Amino acid sequence: MSAGTLTLTNNSAAVAGSGTAFTTELAAGDFIVVTVGGIPYTLPVKTVNSNTSLTLVSNFTGPTQSGAAWSAVPRVALNMVTAAMVVQNTEALRGLNYDKQNWQLVYSATGTITVKLPDGTSFTGPSWKYLAENVVSKSSSNTFSDENIFTKAGACITLQNTLSNTSYIRFRDATNNVDLAFLGRGTANSDVVSLYGLKGNNSFDLRGDGTNYIRGATTFNAQITADGGMVARGGGATIKTQGSQAAGSYIRFEDASGNQYGFIGNPSNTPGALSFYNFSNNNSFELRQDGTNFVRGNTTFNGSVTCVSLTQTSDRDLKEMIEPIEDPLEKISLLTGVTFRWKDNEYPSAGVIAQDVMNALPEVVACAEDDDGNRHLAVEYSGLVGLCIEAIKAQQKQIESLKALIGGSASVSAADNGA
Numbered sequence: 001m002s003a004g005t006l007t008l009t010n011n012s013a014a015v016a017g018s019g020t021a022f023t024t025e026l027a028a029g030d031f032i033v034v035t036v037g038g039i040p041y042t043l044p045v046k047t048v049n050s051n052t053s054l055t056l057v058s059n060f061t062g063p064t065q066s067g068a069a070w071s072a073v074p075r076v077a078l079n080m081v082t083a084a085m086v087v088q089n090t091e092a093l094r095g096l097n098y099d100k101q102n103w104q105l106v107y108s109a110t111g112t113i114t115v116k117l118p119d120g121t122s123f124t125g126p127s128w129k130y131l132a133e134n135v136v137s138k139s140s141s142n143t144f145s146d147e148n149i150f151t152k153a154g155a156c157i158t159l160q161n162t163l164s165n166t167s168y169i170r171f172r173d174a175t176n177n178v179d180l181a182f183l184g185r186g187t188a189n190s191d192v193v194s195l196y197g198l199k200g201n202n203s204f205d206l207r208g209d210g211t212n213y214i215r216g217a218t219t220f221n222a223q224i225t226a227d228g229g230m231v232a233r234g235g236g237a238t239i240k241t242q243g244s245q246a247a248g249s250y251i252r253f254e255d256a257s258g259n260q261y262g263f264i265g266n267p268s269n270t271p272g273a274l275s276f277y278n279f280s281n282n283n284s285f286e287l288r289q290d291g292t293n294f295v296r297g298n299t300t301f302n303g304s305v306t307c308v309s310l311t312q313t314s315d316r317d318l319k320e321m322i323e324p325i326e327d328p329l330e331k332i333s334l335l336t337g338v339t340f341r342w343k344d345n346e347y348p349s350a351g352v353i354a355q356d357v358m359n360a361l362p363e364v365v366a367c368a369e370d371d372d373g374n375r376h377l378a379v380e381y382s383g384l385v386g387l388c389i390e391a392i393k394a395q396q397k398q399i400e401s402l403k404a405l406i407g408g409s410a411s412v413s414a415a416d417n418g419a
Contacts, residue, residue: 004052006034007066011059015043017052018067026054031073036065042073094118304347312382328390331360335384354379361387 004019015032026032030045044057095118105113109127116122169183250265316322325331335357339350354377358365364383369375 001069002072005067006070008034008036008060008062008064008068010062010064013046013056013059015054015056021051022048022054023051025072029075031075031078032070033073034068034070036062036068091118325387325390328387329394332387332391334360352379352384357384
């Protein structure tokens with residue numbers, strides 16, 4: 001913006017300035033640009049009278065305005081704009097002329113044409129007249145002999161069916177005139193491409209809506225990668241090892257780096273075995289047909305466990321720092337046998353309170369967690385059996401001591417009576 005402000009009067013060529021330097025910024029033939037009432041005006045200067053007064057070439061047609069900001073535009077700058085517009089208009093006219101010539105060639109030429117662009121570049125290709133005479137007007141059914149190779153750099157073959165919304169390449173048995181398969185677009189707008197075997201109804205569909213599918217048994221000779229889940233909509237999913245592959249079938253779980261952290265299945269091909277294995281800590285759960293099921297690692301059951309017998313590993317060779325339970329009678333006196341009902345199912349039961357056992361024998365108390373994430377105490381009852389055994393042994397010693405004491409007292413009394 002130029003210095004100062006202007007006062008413009010409707011239907012007057014006189015312009016008054018305030019704080020302006022007209023003699024420095026303007027000369028006759030230059031222009032001033034000012035916005036009045038939201039409309040920009042470009043006004044040519046006839047004479048510069050002083051730093052605060054000038055005369056326009058023609059009367060100002062806008063509304064009277066004072067204090068208007070303005071910009072000085074030298075005549076040379078405006079001439080450059082005009083010259084640039086002339087160049088651009090000339091280029092645009094040349095492009096229009098080329099367009100007319102190009103379209104005339106596209107419609108009327110019988111062979112290859114050269115299309116010219118305004119920047120001087122050009123390219124060649126077949127005219128539409130040539131395409132219409134040599135492609136579109138051909139018979140709808142074409143017969144090719146032997147092997148036919150269509151070669152055209154940067155081109156494609158387009159199939160269009162004007163009778164329906166399907167387009168395809170059909171493969172037919174020439175001897176029996178029987179359709180064998182087709183490759184093309186299905187009947188729905190979501191079908192992108194279909195590979196269809198008509199005899200067995202096997203197909204492979206790629207759909208625009210993402211619901212791709214394979215109909216029929218399919219063999220993949222390489223790894224399958226799925227960004228989402230894999231869903232089997234039939235009677236179930238079968239994983240089977242065939243041919244020269246290693247025995248056993250399983251689903252293996254890996255992280256993004258390929259590190260294994262678990263599997264479900266039967267990798268060793270043990271008859272009737274199903275394994276769930278965690279590589280990170282070697283915990284596993286295996287179901288066997290012969291009944292020798294086992295769980296490796298700690299396991300928590302939030303419900304009741306019913307079995308014919310329960311055998312707990314107790315081999316001395318698996319233990320260390322073996323010591324008798326100290327003060328068994330004192331510790332067992334801290335426990336109370338109780339009957340109760342479970343809150344979650346109202347089932348009656350009997351046993352001890354884990355908090356009492358924690359005070360007496362904390363070695364047999366563990367912390368478990370239910371399905372809701374709530375933590376609670378659990379008791380290893382086989383440990384209480386050890387406490388009871390030591391308590392019975394300690395109690396038996398007391399009984400033997402009392403029997404000996406009572407027996408000695410009786411002998412002394414008999415001797416006194418005889419005397």
